[in-house]
Amino acid sequence: MVERLLIVGASGHAHAVLALLRRLGTHRVMGLIDDTRPAGGLVHGLPVLGGVADLPQLCAAYDFDQVVIAIGDNGRRQLITDQLRRRLPQLRWPVLVDPTAVVAEPARLGEGTVILPLAHVGPGARLGPGCLLNTRSSLDHDGQMEPFSSLAPGVHCGGLVQIGERAAVGLGASVVQHVRVGADTVVGAGAVVLDSLPPQVVAHGVPARVVRSRSPLEAYL
Ligand SMILES: CC(C)(COP(=O)(O)OP(=O)(O)OC[C@H]1O[C@@H](n2cnc3c(N)ncnc32)[C@H](O)[C@@H]1OP(=O)(O)O)[C@@H](O)C(=O)NCCC(=O)NCCS
Secondary structure (H helix, E strand, O other): OOEEEEEEEHHHHHHHHHHHHHHOOOOOEEEEEEOOOOOOOOOOOEEEEEOHHHHHHHHHHHOOEEEEEEOHHHHHHHHHHHHHHOOOOOOOOOEEEOOOOEEEOOOOOOOOOOEEOOOOOOOEEEEOOOOEEEOOOEEEOOOOOOOOOOOOOOOOEOOOEEEEEOEOOOOOOOOOOEEEEEEOOOEEOOEEEEEEEEOOOOOOOOOOOEEEOOOOOOOOO
16 A cells, blocks of 8 residues: 655755655655745655644645655754654654665664665664665664664675764765764764764764764754
């Protein structure tokens, strides 16, 4: 059965999620929800139906109970998810896995997790909720991604790596086996992480070094 769904977000990441949903063919996307665009306009060929505050009325009007939060920034994705969970407890949060991605058995994917084309999840891995594996990223065997963490395109994580809550690993970075990236830490593009990183820092370079601290909701994209 094709289920009705709304996408929250209208950015480039929402475009990638929409393309994934079209490949899957499992959902009918009713429109986009975005606080920064006027309702009634078209984005990525879909109508913007309103902002997050309008969701309760939209739920009734469009008869849907599934939502995907297509916001690339991890802190904001969690914030909006938490708001909606409180206000609309009946909502369901599908796990979306691109048909070209490989998810080994056994692996656990939390609700609302999105896995984009050609990504890889190794056996014994645990993700989510609300995680994001971008195009061609890989979390190898027995890895863990805590809630709302993300791997940017082309990231490689060795076995048993742990990515803390809301932590973001940047474009093309590599994280060697057994390393932990602390909660709310951002790893810069192209970094090679050889040792565990503490929470709430920015680190980059080869090998990766901590360059400064960061606060959990600080924008990084
Ligand atoms: C690390 C990052 C978050 C920026 O951190 P920041 O502390 O705000 O850094 P700034 O942009 O102020 O740059 C500060 C310095 O760090 C350097 N720098 C920034 N990012 C770097 C990186 N990834 N590797 C090496 N050096 C980097 C800058 O060149 C600058 O150097 P300078 O002082 O000699 O001029 C960002 O550069 C980055 O890599 N983001 C990830 C992007 C990404 O993965 N996007 C995914 C889209 S799906």
